[in-house]
Amino acid sequence: MKTRTTSLKRLAAGAGALSLAMVGLISTAATAAPGDDPVVGNIDSGATGSIMVHKHEEHSASEDGNPAGDPIGGVEFTVQEVLLGGSSVPLATAEGWDAIDGLSPGDVPGNGFTLDTGTTAVTDGDGEAPFTGLNVGFYLVTETASGPNLIATPAAPFFVAIPMPTDTGAWDYDVDAYPKNILGDFTPTKTAGDHSQEIREGATALWTIGVPVPAAEFDYESLTISDVIGAGMTFDSWVSVSIDNVALDPDTDYEVSADNSTVTLLGPGLDQLNAITDAQTSANVTAVIRTTIDDIGVLENTATVTLNGKPVDTPSVSTNWGALHLTKVDDGNNDVTLPGAVFELRAADSDGLCNNPGDLIEKSAPTADDGVANFEFFVGNNEDTTRKVCVVETVAPAGYVLPANAVFGPFTIDAASTAEGDVPAATWAADIENHKAEGPNLPLTGSTGTLLFTIVGIALIATGGTIAAVRHSRSKA
Structure with a gap:
């Protein structure tokens, strides 16, 4: 019996190491927590165990076995038992370990292996998704939804055996896994329009916000564009919202907040976006906003784009x-x-x-x-x-x-x-x-010349009157 136990341990250690190598992620079969005594000896087929999936921004565990980096909540994982001939893989036997030797996640289902319906769990605020009450067996762990997180590449599916062998030769029925994850990133842009022939009176300015949305394995669950208008301007309108130059319909594909500051993609708009990104192609979301110019000077404006819960500010631009x-x-x-x-x-x-x-x-x-x-x-x-x-x-x-x-x-x-x-x-x-403008000084047009002409004119008028009176008197005589 001693020889069989030793042989089983070696098989388990080898197969366990191989299964971990196949996952393509940074994952460990951690030893039991301090204070817990791992079972040493033959596997207890009647025992139950657990898998704790840790989701963090960093890709590895720290030296003390705890995950490094900020936790990521809201990520969904699914655990399915791998069945051989419709039953649990008999890990208490050498034949069971031999059956899974060299098996990769892509081989299942197939080759006599099937999967049960499985259970799902979502990581909490600490980035942990627990799966408890698991029977002794071989399990496939798959990341099935990103939740409100910008995850460009999900963790590759990986196997976990319950129990897992440890470096000390003990069996660990409560396994901690740290799946590798690649977080997505994006860089929104903002540009101001050219208004070189415009005057300020009644003038408006156009601002174009561009959002390059990367391809993703999972559907995007949210996208919002917020633009709080800076000093010297007032909001006029959201002119348009489009995906890859295809205009979206307001109130159907997107909605504008009551204060006009934010555009949010609705279900039909997200469906159009995901139809592109699910095909491993990036998409470009573009929004154009118009403001009224109320003042002179350098008028700055910045927008914030939030994609699957990750907010990123555009560069500050000015008109x-x-x-x-x-x-x-x-x-x-x-x-x-x-x-x-x-x-x-x-x-x-x-x-x-x-x-x-x-x-x-x-x-x-x-x-x-x-x-x-x-x-x-x-x-x-x-x-x-x-x-x-x-x-x-x-x-x-x-x-x-x-x-x-x-x-x-x-x-x-x-x-x-x-x-x-x-x-x-x-x-x-x-x-x-x-x-x-001033005219020339004409001769005899000054004040002296004017007076002289006036006196001469009066004398001529008087003389003419006297002559007329004399002729009238003579005609009567």
Whole structure:
């Protein structure tokens, strides 16, 4: 009997080591916990055991046998007993160990082996999924659902024998397994639209959020995109949500939160996503949001994408807006402001000069009594915070003339500039002078000449009257 026991131990140790090598993951048949006395000797076929699956972000156990890394909750595992000829594998015999020697998870079912219906368990907050009350036998452990976790590659299926041999030659009926896991990752993007011909009055900005969703073994259970609008802007609308350029239907494929900050994929939208990723192909989810521009300056915005419970922020991007503040003044006295002037705001030419001003950005209404004309307009995105513009005066104030060259600038508008005195931040202020028209001094048109003409005129009128009176008297006589 002693010889049979020794032989059985060797077979068990060899087959156990082989089964662990086949799992393709970092897993150990741990010794019994301190204080527990493992059974030494023949396997007790009537005993029961357990499998504790540990799911953690790291791939291995620490030196003390405990799992390393943060635990992952919500992952589903299924344990099925491997049956030989419809019955449990007889691990209390050498024949039983010989039957499973060299067996891999892909061989089952087949070759006389079948699987029972099995049981499932979900890892808790400590990353543990317990399977208890297991009879002596050979078991297949499979990761069957990722839950609210971004798992790119699930743990490979692996075998566990109850009991498992230990390094001390004892039998361990309560097995701890640490399946290897590859967590997924993704990098969402955000871009701001080009609004180079837009003025701020009534302007809107478009923001595009891109989510590259990696291929996955399991279905994705959730995807949300949140965008809390930054200062200087207000929410306008979610323009569109699409998967691989195929537009999704609002309220059917996705819904928008009551505060308009978040888009959430609904069941039909997730089905469309999973139809792509289940085929081991990545997918691109794109959302476009529109905001109203309420201010000038560098207006920043960041979105957060949460995929299967993993939140990732997009890079912070900005849309930049600036202003040009013009005051029309008399060239002889700059304290005199002039109403009625009209300007065109144009882009600087390709050399950044105003020799040949470019596209029209905005045309002003006539300056008011304070002589002021304001332009607020798009400058650029992100690091592009400056823009050169030109001003063309098209109508001079009443009584004034346009200069020979009515083009002014270039003015460099910096959306990132700070306020100076009465000038708001992101604003360039400038005075534009006009010359008042004055006619030539014609001869005899001054005050002395006018008086002389008046006296002569009165004398002529009086003389004419006297002559007329004399002729009238003679005609009566």
